[in-house]
Structures are given as C-alpha cells and as structure tokens.
Amino acid sequence: MAAGSRSSQARFLPNVFSLVPQAAPSLPSAAASTPGGDGVDRISALPDVLLRDVVSRLPVRDGARTAALASRWRGLWRTAPLVLGDNDLLLASDGARARPDAAVGRILADHPSPFRSVHIAHCSLTSGERELGDWARLLAAKGVQDLVFLDNPPLPRRAAAITRCASLRRLPADILRCASLHRLFLGTCAFPDTAGTPRGPDVFPHLKDPELETLALIISRMTKRIHLRGQSLKCMRLWTGVVEGLAVVDAPHLERLILWKSVGDYHHMVLKIGNTIINAQTKASPSCIVPSVKILALELNFGVSKDANMLTSFLRCFPNVETLHIVSSKAGEDTGRHHAKFWLELDPIKCVKSHINKIIIHEFQGEQSEFGFVKFIAKRARKLQTLVLVLTEGTFASVGEVCEVNSQLKALTRCSWAAEGCQVLLVGPKLNCTWSFARASDLSVKDPFW
Structure with a gap:
C-alpha cells in the first residue's frame, strides 16, 4: 500500500518486506483563490430551479442564511428540497457546543418542501417518545429520500446499549411509512414493533417493489428475523446487532451483504435464502x-469447526463474490484444532476459484487455524490480486509475534500460488476508525473497508 494510507503497516511481497509506520492522512485543504470580476451578480440571474438545487446542497445553517443575501434569494431556501444534518446545528449562536434537538424539531415542522436528506446523529431526544413520534410522522409525510437516524442517549444508557444492546429506544411505527426512501441507516435503537401491522404498499417492510437501495441497522436490537424483499435493494448491512435471523427472500440486485461485529447471540444468527436455511451442511443449489x-x-472463528463449515456454505451461496472481508473472531468454543486437513480436502468453491480478487482478514492473530485458510486460498484462488492480513492490536504490539507471523508468511510465499503476482500485505491495526457504516454502504466506494 502506498505511503499515507490509513494504517500503520508492513508491506510484504515475495522479495520485499519493510515495516513503516504511517500516520493517518489529513484532509486535503481547498485552495482559496478569488478571481477578479466585473461586479455583475451572475449567480442571482440563474433560474429558480438551479438556485434551489444549489441552496439545497448547502449545510442547513448556510442554506437558511441565503435568504439574507437579497430579495431574489428570500424564498429559495423554503422552497428548496431540504438537506438537514444535525451536525451543522451543534454550535449555538455564542459559539458554544449545544444539543441541536430543538432546532431540528423546528426545521422539520416548519420547512414546507420535501426532505431530500435528513441525518440525525447528535440529538438526545430528552422529551422521549413523543418528540420521536412527531419527527417520524414529519419524515414520512414529507417524502424523505435519505435517512440516517442514530439515537444518541445520555452516556450511562449509551454504554449499556453498546455493551448489551438492551434498553434501546424503540422507533415509532410511522418510520415504516417513509416509502420514498432510497437509503436508510438506523442505529442504537430498537426496530419498530410490526406485530399486527397491516400489510400494504404504505408499510415499509412489505413494499413489493421499493425504491430502497441501502438498508443499514447499526447497534440495533431485533426480536425476530429480518426479511429482505426489494427489487432495488443493493446493500444490506447489519453492524453490531442482535437478531435471530436474516432471510433473503427476494432481493435479486443485492450487491453487498455485510454482517459485521457480533454482540451476544448474533454470532449464531441464522441466514436463510429463499426457503433454505444456510448451515454448515448446506449444499449449493439454484434455490439458495x-x-x-x-x-x-x-465474522467467524477459524478455530471452530462449525464456523469453518459455515464459511464454505456462505461462499457457495454467493458464487460471484469478488471482495471478501472476514473478522477473525474469538467467539465460540475453539477446539484447538488447526483444521489443515479440512481445508486440504475441501471441494472446489466457484467464487474462490474464479472470482475473488481481494481478501482482507481483520484482527488476524497468526493462529494456525487462520493460516490453514490462507494456505487454502493461496492454492485455490486463481484471480486473487491482494491478500491483506490486518493484525490485532495485541499481536502488532509484540515484536516477537509480528516476526513469527512474518516468518510463516515468508514460508508460504515460497510455495506455488494459484494466482501469479498476488500481493500479500501484512498491516497493523488501523490508527483511526476511517471506515464507517455510511462508507460501507456507499455503493460508489469500491471497497468500503479499505
């Protein structure tokens, strides 16, 4: 990887190895230049439709302030599609940091135009369910297209929510009636109770042909299975959630399936494709x-037989996977076996043989069970271009452990690889959390975690 990447890293190639700490990159600064002009206000001469589009792309504070520019601009913000991010409202008029709850509520209630994008991540919602219910009704009524809602409770409750996914605030059912959504991110909250909800085109989970492209549930507590139906759905992300099962019922254009960071029983979540429950013994068939x-x-534990078998079942059910991310977990009862024979005798897997070009194993610990999988990939993955092993913080902190992993990698690269010119990168843990739930669900980003 090039200098200036987001990781402290070591680059390992068959003939080159170097350990070079890298700092996190700073954001590029925009060059400030003001060309000379003739004093003519050409921007104000643009048609209203263009000016509304410009205003709607500004941060909410700046968009509202354009009304003070001139009479020409006075009504543009109120008639422009709203783009509201509560991070733009964190500073009070005196410059002090303030909760944006009241300002968000006023804007949602008073702005008459449709809501293009609403991102709420810094509100504490001290008045509780009533305020949240009002916001949900307004979002549904005004046709929000892009919605991010992260409940931001006081610190004691937030800590409990993250560690146990318990006592989370339940979203009101009105949030399900936002039928115009293209993207949805819900975090640190409980999904609305759909028991007894009438089925129909106005109820979000039961839309037959929704426009929804991205669904992300972040630190969310579920009590039932998630059923994915949607001709437009391209990305499903469940991150640090507790859920009994995920059923891919009808999502023919699904491009990304991200099951990331387990909590509690989520590590044993059931995946169902069509009418088939995917387990360690599942054989690939057209129906699954x-x-x-x-x-x-x-996420899986390479030292657990059930997890290793589940990984192969997953790979057989997604035959065209090109990028594979695995969190090497310690969850589950490790048998202590290396499973070398299992990987050696495994039948060919289509995506491994013909499609996977990048594999990243996060929290790599240098265990023999992990190297058993790496050796399997080395011998079977013909299209592999990059294999990245991201060390755990504990492993990276020990010079001896890093050297041991490096030694095993050197021995491995002397063997015959199925793919010529594959780069093997041994890297340290990320210095900052540059990947986020939004980036992981951004379809314009080729690799959301790297």
Whole structure:
C-alpha cells in the first residue's frame, strides 16, 4: 500500500518486506483563490430551479442564511428540497457546543418542501417518545429520500446499549411509512414493533417493489428475523446487532451483504435464502444462490469447526463474490484444532476459484487455524490480486509475534500460488476508525473497508 494510507503497516511481497509506520492522512485543504470580476451578480440571474438545487446542497445553517443575501434569494431556501444534518446545528449562536434537538424539531415542522436528506446523529431526544413520534410522522409525510437516524442517549444508557444492546429506544411505527426512501441507516435503537401491522404498499417492510437501495441497522436490537424483499435493494448491512435471523427472500440486485461485529447471540444468527436455511451442511443449489452479491463481509472463528463449515456454505451461496472481508473472531468454543486437513480436502468453491480478487482478514492473530485458510486460498484462488492480513492490536504490539507471523508468511510465499503476482500485505491495526457504516454502504466506494 502506498505511503499515507490509513494504517500503520508492513508491506510484504515475495522479495520485499519493510515495516513503516504511517500516520493517518489529513484532509486535503481547498485552495482559496478569488478571481477578479466585473461586479455583475451572475449567480442571482440563474433560474429558480438551479438556485434551489444549489441552496439545497448547502449545510442547513448556510442554506437558511441565503435568504439574507437579497430579495431574489428570500424564498429559495423554503422552497428548496431540504438537506438537514444535525451536525451543522451543534454550535449555538455564542459559539458554544449545544444539543441541536430543538432546532431540528423546528426545521422539520416548519420547512414546507420535501426532505431530500435528513441525518440525525447528535440529538438526545430528552422529551422521549413523543418528540420521536412527531419527527417520524414529519419524515414520512414529507417524502424523505435519505435517512440516517442514530439515537444518541445520555452516556450511562449509551454504554449499556453498546455493551448489551438492551434498553434501546424503540422507533415509532410511522418510520415504516417513509416509502420514498432510497437509503436508510438506523442505529442504537430498537426496530419498530410490526406485530399486527397491516400489510400494504404504505408499510415499509412489505413494499413489493421499493425504491430502497441501502438498508443499514447499526447497534440495533431485533426480536425476530429480518426479511429482505426489494427489487432495488443493493446493500444490506447489519453492524453490531442482535437478531435471530436474516432471510433473503427476494432481493435479486443485492450487491453487498455485510454482517459485521457480533454482540451476544448474533454470532449464531441464522441466514436463510429463499426457503433454505444456510448451515454448515448446506449444499449449493439454484434455490439458495444469490449471484448478484459482489462484496461479502462476516465474522467467524477459524478455530471452530462449525464456523469453518459455515464459511464454505456462505461462499457457495454467493458464487460471484469478488471482495471478501472476514473478522477473525474469538467467539465460540475453539477446539484447538488447526483444521489443515479440512481445508486440504475441501471441494472446489466457484467464487474462490474464479472470482475473488481481494481478501482482507481483520484482527488476524497468526493462529494456525487462520493460516490453514490462507494456505487454502493461496492454492485455490486463481484471480486473487491482494491478500491483506490486518493484525490485532495485541499481536502488532509484540515484536516477537509480528516476526513469527512474518516468518510463516515468508514460508508460504515460497510455495506455488494459484494466482501469479498476488500481493500479500501484512498491516497493523488501523490508527483511526476511517471506515464507517455510511462508507460501507456507499455503493460508489469500491471497497468500503479499505
């Protein structure tokens, strides 16, 4: 990887190895230049439709302030599609940091135009369910297209929510009636109770042909299975959530399936494709294959036989996966076996043989069970271009452990690889959390975690 990447890292190639700490990159600064002009206000001469589009792309404070520019601009913000991010409202008029709850409530209630994008991540919602219910009704009524809602409770409750996914605030059912959504991110909250909800085109989970492209549930508590139906759905992300099962019922254009960071029983979540429950013994068949998925991210313990078998079942059900992210977990009862024979005798897997070009193993610990999988990939993955092993913080902190991993990698690269010119990168843990739930679900980003 090039200098200036987001990781302290070591680059390992068959003939070159160097350990070079790298700092996190700073954001590029925009060059400030003001060309000379003739004093003519050409921007104000643009048609209203263009000016509204410009205003709607400004941060909410700046968009509202354009009304003070001139009479020409006075009504543009109120008639422009709203883009509201509560991070733009954190500073009070005296410059002090303030909760944006009241300002968000006023804007949602008073702005008459449709809501293009609403991102709420810094509100404490001290008045509780009533305020949240009002916001949900307004979002549904005004046609929000892009919604991010992260409940931001006081610190004691937030800590409990993150560690146990318990006592989370339940979203009101009105949030399900936002039928115009293209993207949805819900975090640190409990999904609305759909028991007894009438089915129909106005109820979000039961839309037959929704426009929804991205669904992300972040630190969310579920009590039932998630059923994915949607002709437009391209990305499903469940991150640090507790859920009994995920059923891919009808999502023919699903490109990304991201099951990331387990809490509690989530590590044993059930995946169902069509009418088939995917388990360690599942054999691939047309009824349980999703050919559209290109990026697959999941968590498993290479030292647990059930997890190793589940990984192969997943890979067979997603035959066209090109990028594979795995969190090497310690969850589950490690048998202590290396499973070398299992990987050696495994039948060919289509995506490994013909499609996977990048594999990243996060929290790599240098265990023999992990190297058993790496050796399997080295011998079977013909299209592999990059294999990245991201060391855990504990492993990276020990010079001896890093040297041991490096030694095993050197021995491995002397063997015959199925793919010529594959780069093997041994890297340290990320210095900052540059990947986020939004980036992981951004379809314009080729690799959301790297």
